[in-house]
Amino acid sequence: MMDAHGHAIVTRGLNLWYGPFQALIDVTAGIPHGLITSLIGPSGCGKTTLLRCFNRVNERFAYVRTTGAIELLGKNIYDPDVSLIELRKAVGMVFQRPNPLPISVYENVVFGLRIHSRRASLKRADLDAAVEQALTEVGLWKDLKDRLQVRATTLQLEQQQKLCIARLLPLKPEIILMDEPCSTLDVDGTRGIEELMFALKGRYTIVIVTHNMAQARRTSDECIFMLLGKVIEHTRTADLFLSPKSPRTAEYIEGRYG
Amino acid sequence: MAVVSLAATRFTKTALAARKERAEAVAKWAFFGMAVAMIIPLVAIIAYLLYRAAPSLSLEFLVEMPRRGMREGGIWPAFIGTLYLVVISLAVSAPIGVLAAIYLNEYARDTWFNRLINLAVINLAGVPSIVHALFGLGAFVYAAKFGYSIVAASLTLAIMTLPVIIASTREALASVPMAFREACWNVGATRWQTIKAVVLPNSISGILTGVILQVSRAAGETAPIMFTGAVFFKAIQPGTVFPYRLQDQCMALSMHLYTVSTQIPNVKESIPYATAIVLLGTVLLVNVSAIGLRVWLRNRKRW
Known part of the structure; x- marks a missing residue:
């Protein structure tokens, strides 16, 4: 499920406009399969916009225009036969602020299954199994197995964020997009989510947008530095932080601007 | 010495600060006074109405037929007529309004066509009720051949309440x-x-409240029903709950109030006031239940 170079996502000459403003300029990049790739850069550099292209969630605004190609797992997602529903099933997204639905923990986890299946085809035992598996995978099962009927919005923020990740898993996504997933969490919460990312790595391709350079350095295998809508540098994370090729990258990671 | 005196007066009130504090106090009390003044008309209206209506207020007044050319007796046909008009008009306008609002809020993108719909909604809300009445007369009574009837009057009221239901639903x-x-x-x-x-599960309380609050408008308007289906007097079986048929004309509280206050000489003095109390009481009762419903649903709200 990847191209010859082991890329899960490949963008080619991707341009995106919000009305007259061009937010992405000729972005060409390959994101490796099964690894964690971080998108870094100062505010307004287009990293979140790029992330949101990967499941085409940008498009709900009428004034967004895109050119170029994005190949996900070998298929151009701008092809006319691509169904947004199927695309988003395979490409899950985790947001800055945990957004569990205001229903029980159990219903949050099976929400995707309910959305994508006929009612009659869902058996209670299968749903129970899916909940246990997903919550185990994100490390919540032990804490929450007796509290599955609790309203999800009453959980701690870290648990909410893990639940949001667990909500994606029953749909068996291949790619998980994370938009600053730790920015509302404290140190322990951040560590919890980062450890979870390591645990999920390999089975899922993870792309994370972060403002926190230390986090990018800790968690990601590859790092893409963006500035004003362009990709400035894209290498292994260790190389980017130790010996950046572009002086603009060097200045940014030194904290001269941004 | 100079240093000591400086320290002694530090952080104390200067002349300018004192002036600012006085202005602040004046502003606060002026705003508070105006807010309190809002209560006065309401209390005054209700107290005055109750005082004048007292001789006629009784259960019999509500459930009896008017007698002696509406100079005595009760207001049952008008009360039931108002219920008919309100229920039917909201049964028409609520589904249309809620569904339209869902489209506008959840589906519509910012295109010229949807802006046109928005503009239409806003302008419809601004049309005076007497103009709605005239439209209802032309459209429902004559063009659609409903005649002067409960159907025509309810539809006219429905069109009048529609834009407000759309607006309140969108807000919810x-x-x-x-x-x-x-x-x-x-x-x-x-x-x-x-x-x-x-x-929907998270906005239903707001939607219902918005719809229920339109009951008071539908019940209170006189002009739209006067042209389209309300009559001075209509004899019905006293005590029956469904005395009217849809193609009948009916009496209504607002219309009845107008009639007994201005059109009939020598009406017992307390009757118009008692009619007003019944109208006001019905509307307040509905509004209170709307608030109750809102509180109940909000407590069940899931975030």
């Missing part, structure tokens, strides 16, 4: 956090699945 929908919708869309839910699963 907009208060559902965007994050819930995004959460749904990002697991591949369609808009309709999102609306069913998340948007």
